[in-house]
Amino acid sequence: MISNYIKLAWRILGRKKFFTFISLFGIxxxxxxxxxxxxxxxxxxxxxxxxTYKNDFVYLNTxxxxxxxxDTIVSIDTTFLNDEMVLDSSFEIKGTGSMNWNSELNNxxxxxxxxxxxxxxxxSIFIPSSEHDVYVNGVKQTFSALYGDPSYWNIIDHxxxxxxxxDQKEMDAVAKVLVVSDxxxxxxxxxxxxxxxxxxxxxxxxxxxxxxxAHTGKIMPYVSPDIVIPYTNANLDNQDSFYHGFFNVLxxxxxxxSADKLKEEIVYAATRIPMDHPSKPEGYEDIVFRPxxxxxxxxxxxxxxxxASKSYxxxxxxxxxxxxxxxxxxxxxxxxxxxxRIMDRSSEIGVRKAFGAHRxxxxxxxxxxxxxxxxxxxxxxxxxxxALINMINKGGYLMNxxxxxxxxxxxxxxxxxxxxxxxxxxxxxxxMSKLQIVNALKENKL
Amino acid sequence: MIKHxxxxxxxxxxxxxxxxxxxxxSFIVLFFVLSYVFFNLGKVNQPLGFETIDIWKIQLxxxxxxxxxxxxxxxxxxxxxxxxxEEIEAVSFTESIVPFQNSQWxxxxxxxxxxxxxxxxxxxxxxxxxxxxxxxxxxWFNEDDLxxxxxxxxxxxxxxxxxxxxxxMVDSTFILNGDRKIIGVIDQYRYIGEFxxxxxxxxxxxxxxxxxxxxxxxxxxNTPTAFEEKLxxxxxxTTKSTGNVIVDLEKERIENSRESWVLIIALLAICGFLCLxxxxxxxGVLWYNINKRKAEIGLRQALGANGFDITKQFILEILVLxxxxxxIAIFFTIQIPLLKVTEYxxxxxxxxxxxxxxxxxxxxxxxALFPSVQAAKITPANSLHxx
Numbered sequence: 069m070i071s072n073y074i075k076l077a078w079r080i081l082g083r084k085k086f087f088t089f090i091s092l093f094g095i096x097x098x099x100x101x102x103x104x105x106x107x108x109x110x111x112x113x114x115x116x117x118x119x120t121y122k123n124d125f126v127y128l129n130t131x132x133x134x135x136x137x138x139d140t141i142v143s144i145d146t147t148f149l150n151d152e153m154v155l156d157s158s159f160e161i162k163g164t165g166s167m168n169w170n171s172e173l174n175n176x177x178x179x180x181x182x183x184x185x186x187x188x189x190x191x192s193i194f195i196p197s198s199e200h201d202v203y204v205n206g207v208k209q210t211f212s213a214l215y216g217d218p219s220y221w222n223i224i225d226h227x228x229x230x231x232x233x234x235d236q237k238e239m240d241a242v243a244k245v246l247v248v249s250d251x252x253x254x255x256x257x258x259x260x261x262x263x264x265x266x267x268x269x270x271x272x273x274x275x276x277x278x279x280x281x282a283h284t285g286k287i288m289p290y291v292s293p294d295i296v297i298p299y300t301n302a303n304l305d306n307q308d309s310f311y312h313g314f315f316n317v318l319x320x321x322x323x324x325x326s327a328d329k330l331k332e333e334i335v336y337a338a339t340r341i342p343m344d345h346p347s348k349p350e351g352y353e354d355i356v357f358r359p360x361x362x363x364x365x366x367x368x369x370x371x372x373x374x375x376a377s378k379s380y381x382x383x384x385x386x387x388x389x390x391x392x393x394x395x396x397x398x399x400x401x402x403x404x405x406x407x408x409r410i411m412d413r414s415s416e417i418g419v420r421k422a423f424g425a426h427r428x429x430x431x432x433x434x435x436x437x438x439x440x441x442x443x444x445x446x447x448x449x450x451x452x453x454x455a456l457i458n459m460i461n462k463g464g465y466l467m468n469x470x471x472x473x474x475x476x477x478x479x480x481x482x483x484x485x486x487x488x489x490x491x492x493x494x495x496x497x498x499x500m501s502k503l504q505i506v507n508a509l510k511e512n513k514l
Numbered sequence: 515m516i517k518h519x520x521x522x523x524x525x526x527x528x529x530x531x532x533x534x535x536x537x538x539x540s541f542i543v544l545f546f547v548l549s550y551v552f553f554n555l556g557k558v559n560q561p562l563g564f565e566t567i568d569i570w571k572i573q574l575x576x577x578x579x580x581x582x583x584x585x586x587x588x589x590x591x592x593x594x595x596x597x598x599x600e601e602i603e604a605v606s607f608t609e610s611i612v613p614f615q616n617s618q619w620x621x622x623x624x625x626x627x628x629x630x631x632x633x634x635x636x637x638x639x640x641x642x643x644x645x646x647x648x649x650x651x652x653x654w655f656n657e658d659d660l661x662x663x664x665x666x667x668x669x670x671x672x673x674x675x676x677x678x679x680x681x682x683m684v685d686s687t688f689i690l691n692g693d694r695k696i697i698g699v700i701d702q703y704r705y706i707g708e709f710x711x712x713x714x715x716x717x718x719x720x721x722x723x724x725x726x727x728x729x730x731x732x733x734x735x736n737t738p739t740a741f742e743e744k745l746x747x748x749x750x751x752t753t754k755s756t757g758n759v760i761v762d763l764e765k766e767r768i769e770n771s772r773e774s775w776v777l778i779i780a781l782l783a784i785c786g787f788l789c790l791x792x793x794x795x796x797x798g799v800l801w802y803n804i805n806k807r808k809a810e811i812g813l814r815q816a817l818g819a820n821g822f823d824i825t826k827q828f829i830l831e832i833l834v835l836x837x838x839x840x841x842i843a844i845f846f847t848i849q850i851p852l853l854k855v856t857e858y859x860x861x862x863x864x865x866x867x868x869x870x871x872x873x874x875x876x877x878x879x880x881x882a883l884f885p886s887v888q889a890a891k892i893t894p895a896n897s898l899h900x901x
Contacts, residue, residue: 086798087798087802090794090795090797090798093791093794094791094794094795097787097791098791101784101787198757199759200757200759201746201758201759201760203742203743203746206740206743208739208742208743208760210759271756271757272750272755272756272757273756303575303755303757393539393542393543394784394788396539397536397539397540397543397788397791397792398788398791400532400535400536400539401536401791401792401795402795403532404529404532404533404536404795404796404799405795405798405799407529407532408529408798408799408802408803409802411806465772465776466776467773
């Protein structure tokens with residue numbers, strides 16, 4: 069039966085070429101652009117390498133010194149009670165603002181107070197991105213270096229191509245070693261082959277290459293650095309001596325523990341930090357931490373709200389409504405077109421009904437026809453999406469992001485295509501199935 | 515005629531409602547995209563207020579927090595060193611607030627009798643020479659200003675327009691962390707980027723060689739990029755620090771605006787595609803419907819209607835339909851400026867409503883024109899005759 073429907077659908081596509089063109093144009097463009105959006109979301113917020121453990125991340129990038137100001141408002145009412153004046157006074161304490169000083173963290177604070185938390189499986193302390201100009205044969209190249217620790221590699225799951233990563237011993241010995249991405253290796257040495265053991269001259273120091281990992285373009289700098297160096301090598305002279313500095317802390321939570329639990333522990337850790345260090349700026353009373361999950365941090369980078377969860381929900385709704393608007397219009401368009409076109413087929417429906425076809429048969433026939441059309445449009449759209457993704461990656465139009473084609477992306481694209489077919493076919497199919505045999509057969513030439 | 519058209523539309527209310535919904539949604543999409551685009555183009559069209567060509571920026575690495583006496587000597591040496599190079603015309607030292615860097619210093623107070631917020635930029639006396647700032651009133655900073663009892667300020671035109679409209683503020687006192695004197699007005703200094711609004715901005719002269727972390731260089735024209743490596747070497751030798759980063763300001767300006775342009779172009783492309791899609795769909799539906807009404811057309815022609823009447827009727831039909839959709843859409847969108855939902859100027863939204871209406875009307879008319887003209891060519895002999 070289904071193969072019959074598909075054959076029929078194919079015939080009908082060829083019958084009115086102009087209408088087929090209009091439908092396919094709309095379907096392929098809509099699906100093509102949807103696929104690009106899907107690919108973006110999948111590459112940036114999906115769990116492909118190196119973001120394998122992304123859903124377990126809790127990220128802390130700011131230490132905020134804070135003081136709240138309060139005003140005490142006293143109001144006094146006088147009343148006469150038994151000819152005696154009575155004062156009735158009330159106090160109201162009202163927050164009138166606060167003073168904040170936000171900056172990244174000092175590594176001392178992070179090591180001492182933030183690295184031993186109950187719900188954290190791994191903790192990494194690093195300087196996310198430090199840019200260095202390097203002159204290769206007279207041409208300037210800027211490398212973004214991450215000054216990290218060995219745990220970094222356990223949290224961000226880079227695919228190692230060659231060699232190894234540095235360990236705690238090398239870290240403590242301030243070993244001049246680094247791990248390089250294949251892309252940067254090619255930029256620096258002109259080749260990816262045999263770079264292990266060679267030296268790179270970064271920030272006035274010669275570092276020995278001990279490993280190479282696959283470059284993945286991601287917008288978050290700490291997810292795709294160009295080179296990774298043990299942070300004991302970083303020039304920390306300019307760090308505030310105790311509270312503020314250059315460091316961020318990335319946690320991977322234990323399995324089965326909620327991210328909120330870990331966040332609470334981080335927030336609580338702030339209370340253990342002494343507030344009487346001589347380097348504390350005058351007038352600040354508290355330390356506040358605002359740890360975020362990966363998605364929240366990502367949303368906050370795009371649309372800043374002090375509470376990252378608020379940024380996240382705003383971004384989520386903006387994306388959902390944009391996609392909804394974008395899909396609804398072409399769907400409506402297709403529905404309109406299909407609703408007008410079915411009248412063409414009324415005699416066919418009349419005959420099928422007269423020979424005993426149920427409404428369900430008619431509906432499924434039309435929806436299958438529509439899905440065949442959508443899949444065809446989806447294939448064209450897929451070609452379009454590939455071209456667009458290629459263009460975006462080549463031109464670097466989305467900052468550092470490289471859109472990738474993963475198996476999940478194919479799966480989602482296919483699902484979206486089918487869904488679009490069902491959605492745009494449902495109403496016309498329903499309308500068609502309601503047709504009375506008499507009306508369908510009365511006026512039409514068979 | 516209108517009554518006739520309305521009746522015809524009412525008879526097919528279910529499918530017409532779908533068409534109205536489609537046009538309504540297109541209007542809403544157009545409205546938001548146009549508002550966004552107009553708003554951003556409005557910002558880009560204003561001049562930055564400074565030059566970017568042949569200007570290089572050096573981010574110094576770790577001079578600012580060294581022991582201050584040592585830092586001052588280092589920076590003084592660096593300045594002499596830089597000025598001695600013949601490729602460099604002028605040198606300006608600044609704190610962390612430099613063009614296209616995203617760092618800003620915002621301050622606000624009610625000390626002057628009204629609530630005001632402004633951007634504050636600490637500068638040195640050479641900034642004007644390097645960046646080509648344009649003084650419209652008063653004068654630029656000079657060396658004596660650092661020692662004057664009342665610290666001088668230079669404000670931008672937006673500051674005057676917003677807080678002291680139609681007044682000359684030169685030589686007036688202004689309270690900003692103490693008594694200050696306004697000595698001059700510049701037209702603009704939109705250092706954050708091309709897509710940033712024109713905020714009230716105050717330039718204040720900073721004590722020389724303290725907390726300086728960036729250097730702006732005015733280069734001679736056609737300085738080869740190969741000079742960068744040499745320059746980098748010299749800076750590293752003088753500051754004893756290798757992490758200095760040199761950037762070409764013009765390149766950075768393009769880089770800085772690129773994301774915003776990509777977003778605008780992507781939005782316009784998607785919106786254009788949606789419009790084209792809707793237009794094609796509309797065209798198809800109209801063509802189909804008109805073909806189905808051959809008998810009606812034949813009858814009207816037999817009763818004496820000419821081709822123009824027929825075309826007029828169909829175009830009127832679709833325009834009434836579109837009109838209904840647009841009115842509903844305007845009813846919703848006009849609430850944004852009327853209720854002042856956002857802080858953006860009302861004129862922006864009125865402009866977008868106007869343009870959206872225009873675009874939709876033009877598109878719909880074009881889509882209706884071809885099938886209607888086709889319809890007018892139908893003759894009674896063809897349409898009323900049945901085999």
